[in-house]
Amino acid sequence: QVQLVESGGGLVQAGGSLRLSCAVSGNSFSSYAVGWFRQASGEAREFVAGISWSGDYTYYADSVKGRFTVSRDNAKNTVYLQMNSLEPEGAAVYYCTQDSLTEVQVRASQYACWGQGTQITVSA
Secondary structure, eight states: OOEEEEEOOEEEETTOOEEEEEEEESSOGGGSOEEEEEEOTTSOOEEEEEEOTTSSOEEEOTTTTTTEEEEEETTTTEEEEEEOSOOGGGOEEEEEEEOSOSSOOOOGGGOOEEOOOEEEEEEO
């Protein structure tokens, strides 16, 4: 059974930085893409960033391009999301997700396995 555990969330001032981690166990982690999504209160879950199985390809939502960076360490079964210049609009619960997909998908419905999420709060 696949398990994903996010960490690194918290409270940050606008303009600040955080790095999220997603530790994955229970599957062939290095064979599949990983996605990061976020869900603000009362909103739908939206795609933030993703990384292909090899790490060679990364994808970002327009709203975070140039500020967020996704990376992975297959030796540690971990994916990271470095978030810089955080904005109040970025406050949400952030989730990592993985399924038997070699390439990143931007629709949440494409993924079956999700972590519990980590809360990001951005103060103005």
